[in-house]
Amino acid sequence: MSVPTAPPIRYEVSDGVATVTLDRPTQMNSLTLATKVALRDTLHEAAADSAVRCVVLTGTGRAFCVGQDLQEHVAGRTADDDPFGGATTVEDHYNPIVTAIATMPKPVIAAVNGIAAGAGASMTFAADFRLVKRSAGFNTAFAAIAFSCDTGASWTLPRLVGATRATDLLMRPRTISADEALEIGIATSVVDDDAFDDAVADLARELAHGPTLAYGAIKRALAFSATHDLSTSLEHEGQKMALTGASSDHDVAVKAFLAKEKPEFTGR
Secondary structure (H helix, E strand, O other), rough: OOOOOOOOEEEEEEEOOOEEEEOOOOOOOEEEEEHHHHHHHHOOOOOOHHOOOOEEEEOOOOOOOEEEEEHHHHHHHOOOOOOOOOHHHHHHHHHHHHHHHHHHOOOOOEEOOOOOOOHHHHHHHOOOOOEHHHOOOOOOHHHOOOOOOOOOOHHHHHHHOOHHHHHHHHHHHOEEHHHHHHHHHOOEEEOHHHHHHHHHHHHHHHHEEEEEHHHHHHHHHHHHHHOOOHHHHHHHHHHHHHHOOOOOOHHHHHHHOOOOOOOOOOOO
């Protein structure tokens, strides 16, 4: 009798927070075909669920995610008919994964519990917040195995650290510490290992109880302005201000401010 295989992704929703956990600790959460499909579909589920107001993406064990599972990659390359979809995996998996992270209208926290390498690092770059355990680190890794970069690294990394430093990190990959990641602008914050879980929970709770519609509008405005000129960006800002200004959260916030009370947002 075959032993059931544990799912590579765990998904839990509690109090408005969806936690998406890469759960292949023995393999350092490397990305097999099954893992990529499950991650893509789970992120889409979280994005579409109106009860979810913040998403935490993390890993189990000593790694956040080390990118593509190279054993599966090599097996696919040597097979007559690649059963792992290697030729189309960027289009079918990596692109939808990073698009979901970057565009969902709610905050995404990358809780970097360990090394994030290759596509794993790229996924964190696309998140809105990167909380990094002090013992963790980042490595773009792609060029070390004669790959270009994927999962949005060419777009996200220069916007975090600048074009000059992004070029160096991508062409000359090395592991950078959590403290260096904070210094150069990759990490939002670095947290001591024993305080990490509490820090992630505190930020997720704060965001899940915040003005979700406004967060989504800010996220969209930042992405829009990165590829448009000032006048077009100002017009887009006006549209988002009109949208959020008509929200119930805005009414609640103004009334609470005038009454010197703390607002209770519903995300609408």
